[in-house]
Amino acid sequence: MSIEYLRLIHRNARPSPLAALPHPDGRMVRIARIGGWLANGWQAACAQPLLWLNIMLLCADIATLAQLAPVLSPLALLLVPYAVGILIVAQHRAQSGRAATFSEIRSIVIARRDALIVVAFAMLAYWAIAYVFAIGMRDILQPIAASNDVRAFAQAPRGMIEIAPGVPALVIALAASGFAPALVVLHDASPLxxxxxxxxxxxxxxxxxxxxxxxxxCAAALLPTMSAMLRALVATPLVTALPLLAIYGGYRDIFVERR
Incomplete structure (x- = not known):
């Protein structure tokens, strides 16, 4: 997959649609704004509870599937940008004063399906880098820790040991894909x-x-240490719901709202 393809897919040599945004590269906001983002998402969820519940349960199921069958987690990741795109469109319509119909949401998301799948594969690539790096570093660090009697390493939670070396790649993946679905579905931006x-x-x-x-x-690392019931009924839905509730408010605050 070439950089040129990422730049040109879903476009016809036209000016960047992001140039029309008040803050095309984003702007700095206060950390206290996170509460407002969550409140905004909660209002939208209350306006269309069935849609939000279905999407949140889908994302929670994806996270659970990744825990139970790690070999299938790459396939599950491919659905995440579509789920986020659906909620972004629904919340954008609700912000305009009317609830979006299922046919409207479907038509908008389907029209941007190529760009969303590229974002999904980019997430998958970062995930693969993080996974390979984490496994490699674990295999290097464990013998060193054992030979030097590093008890803290041996006593650390298993999930933390496995995920910690891949954190940099995971951070880049989250940062690059966080607002990408919103910019794709609402502004027809190219994936790159x-x-x-x-x-x-x-x-x-x-x-x-x-x-x-x-x-x-840390939550993702500690989930495997919890009981199956606590993980399935409380921890996983909570970890997946919070970013879904906040993502649209964050997009508007950082890219759209004027100073």
């Missing part, structure tokens, strides 16, 4: 433009990333 803008916005708001990313990485 959307992921670049999302990465720039995440770098600009590094304080928010510093607060959110470690929390979710």
């Amino acid at each position: 433009e959307a992921m670049t803008a999302s990465l720039k916005a995440a770098a600009l708001n590094w304080r928010i990333a510093l607060a959110c990313v470690p929390a979710f990485v």
Whole structure:
């Protein structure tokens, strides 16, 4: 998959649609705004509870599938941009004062399906890098720790040991794909433009990333240590619901709202 393909897919040599945004590369916002993003998402969820419940359960099922059958987790990741795109369209319509119909959401998401699948494969590539790096570093660190009697390493949670070496690639994946579905479905941005803008916005708001990313990485690492019932009924739905509720509010605050 070439860079030129990422740049030209779903486009016809026209000016960047992101140039019309008030903040095409994003702007810095206060970390306290996260509460407003969650409140905005909760209002949208209350307006269309069935749609939001279905999407959140789908994302929770994807996360559970990745835990139970790690070999299938790459396939599950391919559905994430579509699920986020559906919620973004629904919340954008609700913000305009009317609820979106299923046919409207479907037509918008299907029209951008090529760009969304490229974003999904980019997420998959970052995930693969993180996984390979984590496995390689684990195999290197464990013998070193054992030979030097590093008890802290041996006593650390298994999930934390496995995920920690791949955190940098996971952070880049989350930053590059976080706002990409919103920029694709609402502004018809190309995958490369959307992921670049999302990465720039995440770098600009590094304080928010510093607060959110470690929390979710730690949650993902600790999930395997929980009981199956607690993980399935409480932890996984909560971990997946929070970013889904906040993503549209974050997009509007960082890219759209004027100073």
